[in-house]
Amino acid sequence: MARPLSATNDFVVKFANVNGSGSASANGLFVKAILRMGVPVAARNIFPSNIQGLPTWYEIRVSGQGWLGRRGGVDLMVAMNPQTWDRDLAEIEPGGYLFYDSTKPLPPEKFRPDITVVGVPLTRICNAAYAEPSKRKVLKNIIYLGALTFLLGIERPVVETLLSEEYASKPALIPANIEALALGFDWARENLKPLGLKLERADAVGDRIFVDGNTAAALGAVYGGATVCAWYPITPSTSLAEAFTDYCKTLRHDPETGEARYAIVQAEDEIASIGVVVGAGWNGARAFTCTSGPGVSLMQEFIGLSYFAEIPAVIFDVQRGGPSTGMPTRTQQSDVLSAAYASHGDTKHVLLLPEGPGECFELGAQAFDLADRLQTMVFVMLDLDMGMNEWLTAPFAWDDRRKLDRGKVMTAQMLEAGADFGRYKDVDGDGIPYRTYPATHPSKGAYFTRGTSRDPYARYSEEGAVYVDNMERLLRKFETAKSLVPAPVHRAAKKKTGYGVIYYGSTSPAMDEALAQLEARGLHLDALRLRAFPFAGEVFDFIAKHELVFVVEQNRDAQLRALLINEGGVDPARLVKVLNYDGSPITARYIAGELAKGMGAADVAPTGEMAK
Amino acid sequence: MTYIAKPAFHHPSLQKNALGFTRRDYEGKVSTLCAGCGHDSISAAIVQACFEIDLEPHRLAKLSGIGCSSKTPDYFLGASHGFNTVHGRMPSVLTGANLANRELIYLGVSGDGDSASIGLGQFAHVMRRGVNMTYIVENNGVYGLTKGQFSATADKGSKSKKGVVNSDAGIDMVALALQLGASFVARSFSGDKDQLAPLIKAALTHKGAAFIDVLSPCIAFNNHKGSTKSFDWVREHNEAVNRLDVLLGRLPVTTQYEPGELVEVQQHDGSLLMLRKVAADYDPTDRVRAMSYLQERQAAGEIVTGLLYVDPDADDLHDALGTVHRPLNQLSDRELTPGAAALAGINAALR
Numbered sequence: 001m002a003r004p005l006s007a008t009n010d011f012v013v014k015f016a017n018v019n020g021s022g023s024a025s026a027n028g029l030f031v032k033a034i035l036r037m038g039v040p041v042a043a044r045n046i047f048p049s050n051i052q053g054l055p056t057w058y059e060i061r062v063s064g065q066g067w068l069g070r071r072g073g074v075d076l077m078v079a080m081n082p083q084t085w086d087r088d089l090a091e092i093e094p095g096g097y098l099f100y101d102s103t104k105p106l107p108p109e110k111f112r113p114d115i116t117v118v119g120v121p122l123t124r125i126c127n128a129a130y131a132e133p134s135k136r137k138v139l140k141n142i143i144y145l146g147a148l149t150f151l152l153g154i155e156r157p158v159v160e161t162l163l164s165e166e167y168a169s170k171p172a173l174i175p176a177n178i179e180a181l182a183l184g185f186d187w188a189r190e191n192l193k194p195l196g197l198k199l200e201r202a203d204a205v206g207d208r209i210f211v212d213g214n215t216a217a218a219l220g221a222v223y224g225g226a227t228v229c230a231w232y233p234i235t236p237s238t239s240l241a242e243a244f245t246d247y248c249k250t251l252r253h254d255p256e257t258g259e260a261r262y263a264i265v266q267a268e269d270e271i272a273s274i275g276v277v278v279g280a281g282w283n284g285a286r287a288f289t290c291t292s293g294p295g296v297s298l299m300q301e302f303i304g305l306s307y308f309a310e311i312p313a314v315i316f317d318v319q320r321g322g323p324s325t326g327m328p329t330r331t332q333q334s335d336v337l338s339a340a341y342a343s344h345g346d347t348k349h350v351l352l353l354p355e356g357p358g359e360c361f362e363l364g365a366q367a368f369d370l371a372d373r374l375q376t377m378v379f380v381m382l383d384l385d386m387g388m389n390e391w392l393t394a395p396f397a398w399d400d401r402r403k404l405d406r407g408k409v410m411t412a413q414m415l416e417a418g419a420d421f422g423r424y425k426d427v428d429g430d431g432i433p434y435r436t437y438p439a440t441h442p443s444k445g446a447y448f449t450r451g452t453s454r455d456p457y458a459r460y461s462e463e464g465a466v467y468v469d470n471m472e473r474l475l476r477k478f479e480t481a482k483s484l485v486p487a488p489v490h491r492a493a494k495k496k497t498g499y500g501v502i503y504y505g506s507t508s509p510a511m512d513e514a515l516a517q518l519e520a521r522g523l524h525l526d527a528l529r530l531r532a533f534p535f536a537g538e539v540f541d542f543i544a545k546h547e548l549v550f551v552v553e554q555n556r557d558a559q560l561r562a563l564l565i566n567e568g569g570v571d572p573a574r575l576v577k578v579l580n581y582d583g584s585p586i587t588a589r590y591i592a593g594e595l596a597k598g599m600g601a602a603d604v605a606p607t608g609e610m611a612k
Numbered sequence: 613m614t615y616i617a618k619p620a621f622h623h624p625s626l627q628k629n630a631l632g633f634t635r636r637d638y639e640g641k642v643s644t645l646c647a648g649c650g651h652d653s654i655s656a657a658i659v660q661a662c663f664e665i666d667l668e669p670h671r672l673a674k675l676s677g678i679g680c681s682s683k684t685p686d687y688f689l690g691a692s693h694g695f696n697t698v699h700g701r702m703p704s705v706l707t708g709a710n711l712a713n714r715e716l717i718y719l720g721v722s723g724d725g726d727s728a729s730i731g732l733g734q735f736a737h738v739m740r741r742g743v744n745m746t747y748i749v750e751n752n753g754v755y756g757l758t759k760g761q762f763s764a765t766a767d768k769g770s771k772s773k774k775g776v777v778n779s780d781a782g783i784d785m786v787a788l789a790l791q792l793g794a795s796f797v798a799r800s801f802s803g804d805k806d807q808l809a810p811l812i813k814a815a816l817t818h819k820g821a822a823f824i825d826v827l828s829p830c831i832a833f834n835n836h837k838g839s840t841k842s843f844d845w846v847r848e849h850n851e852a853v854n855r856l857d858v859l860l861g862r863l864p865v866t867t868q869y870e871p872g873e874l875v876e877v878q879q880h881d882g883s884l885l886m887l888r889k890v891a892a893d894y895d896p897t898d899r900v901r902a903m904s905y906l907q908e909r910q911a912a913g914e915i916v917t918g919l920l921y922v923d924p925d926a927d928d929l930h931d932a933l934g935t936v937h938r939p940l941n942q943l944s945d946r947e948l949t950p951g952a953a954a955l956a957g958i959n960a961a962l963r
C-alpha cells in the first residue's frame with residue numbers, strides 16, 4: 001500500500017467522461033476556478049473523432065511552479081465513464097486517488113489496493129434533487145464539481161462567481177447551478193475528508209490569459225491585415241476560421257456604414273480554398289486558409305503555383321495524426337516535411353513554428369508580412385494540442401506604430417517615373433522581384449502570370465538557361481528568407497556541455513520542465529527552439545558546437561531531423577531522434593527519460609511508454 | 613524564345629472609341645494556336661466587345677485555366693493583367709481576385725476540358741456564388757492541348773477523329789449554368805462574330821455571374837464528319853433565339869430594329885440590352901422557361917444560341933458578404949489592424 005499522495009498546487013487530475021454528456025462546461029469551470037485562485041493550470045482535451053457516446057478525457061496539470069506541459073501520470077482520476085474504467089484505473093499513480101460515482105456498489109476487485117478510493121453517490125444525489133432527465137444530465141456534472149471543490153480546497157465563492165459569469169446571458173440558470181454545486185459540496189463535507197492534494201491561493205498566474213492557439217492565430221490574422229479567408233471544415237483547424245469570423249464581426253466593420261472590411265468564403269473544398277487565397281494574393285489582398293494535413297495534400301498544385309509564380313499566400317496548418325485519416329482528433333507534428341517541400345518539382349516553403357498561443361498570434365500576424373515581402377507561400381504550423389487546447393500565455397501585445405510590410409510593390413508613380421519593370425527581375429540581388437497589382441497603370445506594369453517558365457520580363461520561355469536563372473533566383477530568395485524569419489531561441493545550460501537538444505512548437509512547455517528536471521539531477525543540455533524554416537546559420541552552428549544533439553519531435557519519421565540533415569548537410573549520427581507519436585501531447589517525464597538515457601545516465605526518470 | 617512581339621505601328625486613321633483607344637489597344641500577343649482555330653475568333657470578338665464598350669483595358673483582369681483556350685488571354689488585351697492558373701481551377705482564383713478588388717472587370721476564359729471535367733466543381737460553385745464576372749467556355753468537345761481526347765461536353769454517339777464513338781453523355785454547360793443560378797447565360801458560335809461580340813458586351817456590363825458557352829470547333833481534332841462540334845455541324849444545327857445589341861446608358865437609344873419584335877432589358881449600370889426576337893415566344897428573363905426551351909430544342913437536334921437568360925437586377929458575391937465598396941486591397945493599415953487598445957479588451961475577456 002503506497003502512502004497517499006500529498007501535494008499542494010502541484011498535481012494532475014484527469015476527468016474520464018462520455019462525449020456528449022455535457023461535462024466540458026463543468027471541467028472548464030474547474031480549471032478556471034484554479035486559475036482565478038492564482039495557480040497556473042494546463043488543460044488538455046483528449047477526444048474521439050465522433051460526435052456522441054465515445055470516451056473523452058480532460059487532463060489537467062496544476063502547477064504552482066508554472067509548468068504548462070504534460071507531466072505524465074495521473075494523481076486524481078475522476079472516473080465518470082464505466083466503459084473506460086479499467087484503463088483509467090491503471091493510469092493512476094501509486095498513492096493516487098480515484099473519484100467515482102458510488103451510487104451502485106462495485107466489487108473490491110474493481111479497485112486497486114495502492115490508491116485511495118473516494119466514492120460520491122452522484123446519481124442518487126442528482127436523482128433525488130431533480131426529476132427532469134435533461135436537468136439530471138447536466139447538473140450531475142456540477143454536483144461532482146461541487147464535491148471536488150470541497151475535496152481539493154477550491155474556494156467555493158470563486159466557482160459561484162464563475163457560474164454567474166458563465167450563465168450571464170441566461171440568468172435563470174444561475175440559481176439552479178449554484179444549488180447543484182452546493183449539493184455536491186455539502187455531501188462531500190458531511191461524508192468525506194479533504195484529499196492529500198490541495199489548492200491554495202497563490203499569485204503565480206499574473207496577467208496571463210487562457211486561450212487556444214486557433215483563436216490566437218485567427219486574431220493574429222486580423223492584426224496581420226488579412227482581408228480574405230477561404231476555408232473548408234476540417235478538425236483541428238475549423239475553429240481557426242470560426243474565430244476569424246467572430247473577430248472580424250466585432251473588429252472589422254466600417255463604423256459608419258457597417259460594411260465588412262473582410263470577405264470570408266466557406267469554399268467547396270481545400271483546392272478551391274487555396275485557389276481563392278492565391279487569386280486574392282495575386283490581386284494585392286492579404287489572404288489565408290486554414291487546414292490540416294489532408295487539406296494540404298489537396299492544395300499541392302496551387303502551392304507550387306504560389307511558389308513559382310511568386311504569389312503571397314498563408315496557410316495555417318493545424319496538424320493532426322496521419323497519414324490519411326489517421327487519428328483526426330489526436331495531435332502530431334507530422335506535416336513538417338510535406339509542408340516544407342510541398343508540391344511537385346523543386347520547391348521550398350517558409351514554415352513558421354509557433355510554440356503556443358502567444359506565438360500563434362505573433363507569428364500569425366508576421367506570416368502576412370513575410371508572404372508579402374517574399375512573395376511566396378508561408379505555412380504557420382500549429383498542431384491539435386496547441387490549436388484546440390487552451391493554454392496559459394502572456395497577454396497579446398501590439399505596437400500601434402507597427403506598419404504592415406507590403407513588400408516590393410511597384411506603384412503607378414514609380415512606373416510613370418520610368419522604372420524598368422520586369423516582374424521577375426532580381427533588381428536588388430536578394431532574389432525578390434517587384435510586382436504590380438492589377439490595374440496599377442493604364443499602359444505600364446501589366447504582365448501575364450503563369451505557372452509556366454518565363455524570363456525576367458514575365459515572357460513565356462522554355463529555354464534552359466532562362467529557367468535555371470529563375471530557379472537560382474528563387475533559391476537566393478529563400479536565402480534572404482533566413483534573415484527575415486524569426487530566429488531560433490537559444491537557452492544555454494548552467495554548465496558547459498557537449499549535449500544539445502533541438503525542438504519546436506507544442507513540445508515547448510514539456511521541454512521546459514524536462515530540462516529543469518535534468519538540471520536538478522546534474523544533467524546539462526543546451527537547448528535550441530526552432531521557430532522557422534529555412535534554418536538560419538546559427539542552427540547549424542549550434543549542431544556543430546555539440547557532440548550529440550537530440551532532436552525531439554512528435555512524429556514517427558523524425559521529419560525535422562531529416563530536414564536538418566538535408567538542408568545543413570549534418571552527419572546523421574550526431575542527431576539523435578527522440579520521438580513521440582501516439583497522438584497525445586508529449587510529456588516532460590518522457591522527454592527527461594529519453595534524454596537522460598541518451599546521455600548515458602541510467603535510472604534517472606521513469607521512461608515507460610511514450611506519452612506517460 | 614517562343615514569344616513573338618507584335619509591331620507597335622499604329623495606322624493614324626484607325627477608328628478610336630470614346631476613350632481614344634483604337635482596336636489595336638485591345639490586342640495582345642500573336643496567337644500560337646493553329647491557323648483557323650475557333651478560339652482566335654473568340655479572342656477577336658473579345659477585342660471588339662471591349663473596344664465597343666469603351667473599356668479601359670487595364671481595368672480588366674483576365675484569368676484562365678490550362679488548355680489551348682486558356683492560353684488565349686495572352687492574345688488579347690495586352691495592357692491588362694492576366695493569370696494563367698492551373699487546370700480547371702481558374703474559378704476559385706478569379707473569386708479570390710474579385711474579393712480583393714471588386715472594382716475591376718473580371719473575364720474568365722476556359723475550355724470544355726478545363727471547365728466540364730477537372731473543373732466542373734469549381735465551375736458550379738463560382739456560378740452559384742454569383743461572382744461578378746464574365747465566364748467564357750471555348751467549347752470544342754475535345755482536349756485540344758493534349759491532342760484530341762473526348763471532353764465531357766462531347767455528345768454521346770459523336771465520333772473522334774480516329775473514329776472512336778463517345779459512349780458517355782455530354783454535359784450541357786448552358787443547362788448547368790441555368791440550373792446553378794448564373795444570372796446571365798448565353799450560347800454562341802465562334803464562327804458567328806455578329807452574334808458573339810454583342811453577347812460579350814452584354815456579359816461584361818452585366819453585374820453577377822455571366823456565362824457564355826461558345827462552340828469553337830477544333831480544326832485539328834474535332835472538325836470532321838461525325839463530330840457534333842464541327843463548323844459544319846454547328847452551322848447546320850444552329851437555332852438562334854434572339855439577336856442582341858448593347859447600348860450603353862449614356863448613349864442615345866437608337867436602333868435599327870423594327871418595333872414589335874424587340875425586347876429591351878435595362879441592366880444595373882444603365883446599359884440597355886436590345887433583343888430582336890427570332891423565336892416569337894422567347895422570354896430571356898424566365899429561367900424556368902429557358903431551361904425547358906433548351907431541352908425541347910436539344911431533343912429536336914438543334915443547338916440553341918443567343919441570350920438565353922438574364923436577370924438584370926442580380927446581386928453578386930460582394931452584396932451577399934456585405935463587403936465595403938472600397939477594394940479590400942486598398943484598405944489602410946489603420947482600417948485593418950484594430951490596435952493595442954482593442955487588444956487590451958480582448959486580453960481581459962480571456963482571463
Ligand SMILES: Cc1ncc(C[n+]2csc(CCOP(=O)(O)OP(=O)(O)O)c2C)c(N)n1
Pocket residue numbers: 678679680681682699722723724725726727750752754755756757758763
Ligand atoms: C492537373 C493537370 N492535369 C492534366 C493536365 C493536362 N492538360 C493540359 S490542357 C488539358 C485539356 C485542355 O482541354 P480544354 O480545356 O478543352 O481546352 P482546349 O485545349 O481544348 O482549348 C489537359 C488535360 C494539366 N495541365 N494539369
